[in-house]
Amino acid sequence: MARTTIADVAQAAGVSVSTVSRALRGLDKVNPETRERIREQAERLHFSFSKSASSLASGKTMRVAVLLPNEINSWFNANVFEGIYEVLSGKGYDVIPYVMLDEPSLERFFSNLPGNRNVDAVFVCSFDLDDAQRSVLTDFTLPVVGINTPSDHGYDAVARIDDHAAMADAVRLLHSLGHECLAYVAQPVNPSPFTCSDVMRMKGFLDATKACGYDDERIVMIPSLRSIDTRSIQDAYSGIAAQLLSAPIRPTGICVSPDSTAVPLIKELRRIGWQVPQDVSVIGFDDDTTAAAIDLTTIHQNPVQTGREAARMALALMNGEELDEPYVDMPTTMVMRGTTGPAPSMN
Amino acid sequence: MARTTIADVAQAAGVSVSTVSRALRGLDKVNPETRERIREQAERLHFSFSKSASSLASGKTMRVAVLLPNEINSWFNANVFEGIYEVLSGKGYDVIPYVMLDEPSLERFFSNLPGNRNVDAVFVCSFDLDDAQRSVLTDFTLPVVGINTPSDHGYDAVARIDDHAAMADAVRLLHSLGHECLAYVAQPVNPSPFTCSDVMRMKGFLDATKACGYDDERIVMIPSLRSIDTRSIQDAYSGIAAQLLSAPIRPTGICVSPDSTAVPLIKELRRIGWQVPQDVSVIGFDDDTTAAAIDLTTIHQNPVQTGREAARMALALMNGEELDEPYVDMPTTMVMRGTTGPAPSMN
DNA sequence: GTGAAAGCGCTAACAC
């Protein structure tokens, strides 16, 4: 079946192509009867616009790019994408994910996409662009919207949570529960050069523990390793447990980021005989799907909502509007579940 | 900054546009030196192809559509999408999700997209098309690839698991553990008109219990409700527990589909005093992220792998190749964890 | 309210 073009519809309806174009896009200055006749013919002929032709002629692509670190099927990425999709698909945009595995894939993106108006906006999720990359985008006057990016610099708009403040909340909770020695555990192995919320969470932890008066020896930090050494992932968690166990002063309150790290860590702690929360309290970060399942106390964030907010701002920018508040903070809330309790009495 | 076109590059390099086109696309019959010169100029001018113009001229869109039911951020959908993305993005395709919430959104998709070669292939995930929809696609000679679709009919290729056989495995496991009364619990509220694997799993359960010799009174079926009545989701689970509890013969082995239904159900069972697995064994379906977290025995499937397989076939079809086996079964495996055990001794 | 015509930026014959 030869694909039907706007010319076929025009001929069938006995009008010109420009009239068909106007009629089908709902523009005014078209006689209602003419429009109806055109609609009928379009329907009959199964006509639909070629997006390529439309965007070539109009300069609008009706496509947006979403740059995601590492994969699309992680809890955070999939939910952010969902939020963006929800608001933009309704407005007729195609929402296209581009997964960045490393710097080379980022560069590939920049050398292919933005140039000739291949998208109308780009979303950057959870990582930062360097100045060269930013300037490529701004040169093309594309709206660039950040989502949980480490900084606001170079973005036309950003929607993000306050990682620093959220983690400080967790510290204060443990403090008020009487825990006198605290630990921070990051994702054990994180080979990605992109994820960076961890830095701010760690800083929030350190600042808040200082503010609460914890001495250095009452703080145990277990940051992520950049490279996967020979140990298995399981060994990594035993290693963390060992570090916790062998600290000069044993921590009784642990902040773990993200939840997906807390789950196996708690398993390991229980395996070696620590009771959670009797012996040690654990607080996660994200409130992802597993958090509720294992009854994990955690810091809740809603990435779908963050994605929606980012999309809302992108939409305004694409319409040429000014944003009165382009940098918005999305809320986080502590969710008290079963992995936190008062500090064990010391004796 | 005015966007640079292929003509700008041609002029800068002192050649014609067609030479630039050939050179930059890596076609042969271009002098290596010329090619290098063109590359340099393209780089210098930040040139990149306009996808719209390319696809308009070539007839290939380098885009594929992925039709997903309900949302993109569910475990299954996000993982399937990831798999498709992994293989197709490397080949230069944009992978565009289209979420189908209901019949109207399906119809909207069909009236907008396929017509004028807006994509080069479409993937249909977890639901079926009706004959009219199928004929629209086949009329346009687009490859249509199904993923866990209820039937093979009308698809150029399908990658799917055998829900029926997988569920039968679960039944036989419970049978061999000595369970004499079994129950099947589906997702309590499922307002979507799309998800349909449930039908086959239920049938697998029924067929296998018959084959194992279970009488009707030793089978308890709790199918999903189509509409959300006044009860909260929590009440729904209490309701299921109540049905299980009040069955003429109390089931000691329960097949639950999917995992996300098993998690709250187990919580509820434990809340009312049933020990899992001492009093009752539970088997889930999917092996999603929460399954390992709560130590759930379940039927493992790998939707990323299924997505990859579907994409591989789509790629072949787009290249005009014949598939020697267009309908492929992806494996499922039982994962024995902590929610199953021998039937409690009756007394 | 409608039509004619000039592109949008590229690819694909075909000629050289």
Added chain:
DNA sequence: GTGTTAGCGCTTTCAC
């Protein structure tokens, strides 16, 4: 190995 040219299917002035 390279250039010329005719579209691809639309949108958008600008006439009428």
